[in-house]
Amino acid sequence: MRCAILDDYQNVALGLADWSAIAADVEIQVFNEHLGDEAAVAKALAEFEVVAIMRERTPFPRSLFEKLPKLKLLVTTGMGNLSVDLAAAKEHGVVVSGTDILKYPTAELTWGLVLAATRRIPQECRSVAGGAWQTTLGTGLDGKTLGVIGLGTQGARVASYGKAFAMQVLAWSQNLTAERCAEVGVTLASKEELLARADVVTIHMVLGERSRGLIGAEDLAQMKPSATLINTSRGPIVDEAALIKALTDGTIAGAGLDVFDQEPLAEDHPLRRLPNAVVTPHIGYVTAETYRIFYQHTLEDIRAWLDGAPVRVLTAAK
DSSP: OEEEEOOOTTSOGGGSSOGGGTTTTOEEEEOOSOOOSHHHHHHHTTTOSEEEEOTTSSOBOHHHHHTOTTOOEEEESSSOOTTBOHHHHHHTTOEEEOOOOOSSHHHHHHHHHHHHHHTTHHHHHHHHHTTOOOOOOOOOOTTOEEEEEOOSHHHHHHHHHHHHTTOEEEEEOTTOOHHHHHHHTOEEOOHHHHHHHOSEEEEOOOOSTTTTTOBOHHHHHHSOTTOEEEEOSOGGGBOHHHHHHHHHHTSSSEEEESOOSSSSOOTTOGGGTOTTEEEOOSOTTOOHHHHHHHHHHHHHHHHHHHTTOOOSBOOOOO
């Protein structure tokens, strides 16, 4: 039996779990580079019965399941993956199993981007490396306003960081209630009020029909010229073209981005070159602690499936 481990960008998968537990039954092949479009993925995986994927890096829509008749087990990191068509998997006889995931790393990276963008940390690092000294003027956070869009697990944690930095915290989402805001200790605001008042706007929403394109050109225009936008959720929640224009024109002061419309980000993408954009390669969840859980549970999922008793099985919502 053959197993493919996809998108192991850092080449760490085999070192973070004891794969000897399945070595007698499974031949493992690791793909460190992204395979590309669906046709390339289908060609590369044609002979594999088991595939392990990392979050949404390689989507598995119905059309891909149709191209992989040998596939029997798909393991995704996390206990939910919107890029996997679970109904199609079931129809094609493919078991889909998941893994646990840590809750805090993305919130921590969010705050790293807040500090990096507002205090111009990457710019100063580059200037020191180039022989210069103190070339920018950052802004502090104490007494400023943090606007949190989406007050779930991640948003609430980031809100607590804002309060620790003595910021005033506003929150908004379509269904957010005053009761939830009181529970977290933040102030409920309208979308318009949040955008107009916040010095830092940070997004913590699941990508869906209601959130796709949620922040567009008109929304960016409502923000202060001194404000910073942070997105560690999903790229398409923000109109990328509108954001690039806003950063280029100075409509907003800066952005900290960990997610993009297309990933990996193209080498010639404008966001790689904008001096007021702090850009990281979707590493919100990428920590040693998270990956140990991911790959250990992936191993356990495969072993359980081989033994005829699959665990952490994901099913489509009814």
